[in-house]
Amino acid sequence: MSVRNLIDLNQLSLEELDDIVDMACRISRHPSHYSSACRDKLMATLFYEPSTRTQMSFQSAMLRVGGKIIGFDNPNGTSIAKGESLKDTVTVLSGYTDILTIRHPLEGAAMAASLYSGVPVINAGDGGHLHPTQTLTDIVTLRNVVGHMDKLVIGMCGDLANGRTVHSLCRSMSRYGGNSFVFISTEKLAMPQYIKDYITEMGCEYTEVRTLEEAMPYLDVLYMTRIQRERFDSMEEYEAQKGIYVLDSKKMALGKTDLCVLHPLPRVDEIAYEVDDDPRAWYFKQTQYGMYGRMALITKMISEHGSSEPVRREGTPGFTCRNPKCITRFEPYLPHLTVDTPKGCVCGYCEHGVEAEAE
Numbered sequence: 001m002s003v004r005n006l007i008d009l010n011q012l013s014l015e016e017l018d019d020i021v022d023m024a025c026r027i028s029r030h031p032s033h034y035s036s037a038c039r040d041k042l043m044a045t046l047f048y049e050p051s052t053r054t055q056m057s058f059q060s061a062m063l064r065v066g067g068k069i070i071g072f073d074n075p076n077g078t079s080i081a082k083g084e085s086l087k088d089t090v091t092v093l094s095g096y097t098d099i100l101t102i103r104h105p106l107e108g109a110a111m112a113a114s115l116y117s118g119v120p121v122i123n124a125g126d127g128g129h130l131h132p133t134q135t136l137t138d139i140v141t142l143r144n145v146v147g148h149m150d151k152l153v154i155g156m157c158g159d160l161a162n163g164r165t166v167h168s169l170c171r172s173m174s175r176y177g178g179n180s181f182v183f184i185s186t187e188k189l190a191m192p193q194y195i196k197d198y199i200t201e202m203g204c205e206y207t208e209v210r211t212l213e214e215a216m217p218y219l220d221v222l223y224m225t226r227i228q229r230e231r232f233d234s235m236e237e238y239e240a241q242k243g244i245y246v247l248d249s250k251k252m253a254l255g256k257t258d259l260c261v262l263h264p265l266p267r268v269d270e271i272a273y274e275v276d277d278d279p280r281a282w283y284f285k286q287t288q289y290g291m292y293g294r295m296a297l298i299t300k301m302i303s304e305h306g307s308s309e310p311v312r313r314e315g316t317p318g319f320t321c322r323n324p325k326c327i328t329r330f331e332p333y334l335p336h337l338t339v340d341t342p343k344g345c346v347c348g349y350c351e352h353g354v355e356a357e358a359e
């Protein structure tokens with residue numbers, strides 16, 4: 001693997017990604033062959049935000065490859081509650097362990113953590129930005145269920161504005177030839193323009209519709225998402241959006257016979273329980289494929305990168321991005337970090353445009 005830290009799945013070449021997916025498939029067939037792959041290695045899980053699947057599948061994955069785990073899932077039970085910075089927490093925990101996974105409510109937090117960690121860092125979800133190991137989960141599932149990654153019509157439904165899982169998945173699936181996307185959402189929760197631009201730049205097409213019914217007959221894959229209450233500024237705004245999209249048996253009847261229905265979970269009310277027994281519902285099996293994907297990823301990252309000095313970036317502290325949910329707003333020591341892209345200058349942490357500040 002060419003990268004030491006996994007912040008965005010697109011840091012990997014398609015060959016590297018396929019390598020990890022192949023390994024995940026081998027692990028799923030012969031898990032006992034990998035039961036000592038990370039013996040004597042220790043993983044820290046830093047979960048600043050609630051999680052069931054990502055946290056526990058990382059923990060299960062590490063234990064199943066022979067490693068051990070430490071970590072927290074409630075920052076209020078750690079010195080973070082006393083005001084300890086992300087930098088200090090990461091610096092200390094990377095001195096104890098061989099690999100870190102971090103979930104954080106702020107965008108760009110995993111990138112920030114990687115600047116101070118002496119061991120590889122995996123982004124387990126940074127606010128509404130990215131969730132690369134969920135996308136790895138989705139790709140391992142598609143490889144096993146659909147059998148190929150190209151020429152698919154992929155529907156995404158629900159909270160496309162705040163859903164880091166769909167942002168990551170769009171970026172990865174637009175790298176495979178001939179895929180097209182159907183975005184099913186309200187206007188308020190539409191896919192962000194920068195993701196749509198990325199899809200177009202990659203030579204893929206997308207359409208936007210307002211109802212599941214009009215999309216269902218055309219889809220090979222339907223990726224349902226929940227409306228993310230925790231990302232809304234007020235309960236009123238959340239209440240106005242919730243419950244609009246519910247996949248039920250009646251809507252499933254409009255879908256292809258080999259449709260593959262995925263969901264990153266947790267589910268709230270967007271998939272009726274009656275759909276769980278439909279053979280096209282793969283979302284529970286998907287969680288298990290995620291564990292195999294994480295077993296492969298951890299094993300590769302530890303064996304190929306291990307402990308090394310963090311790649312510190314030079315830069316003036318005090319940079320604050322325009323995005324109110326960017327980590328730079330809350331951790332003032334972070335160095336100025338911007339990236340020039342064909343679309344202009346973006347924040348090196350959360351990828352929001354920063355031209356106004358740079359001028």
Ligand code: CP
Pocket residue numbers: 050051052053054055125134264265266
């Ligand atoms: N899919 C996912 O990230 O689930 P959790 O929030 O439970 O980790």
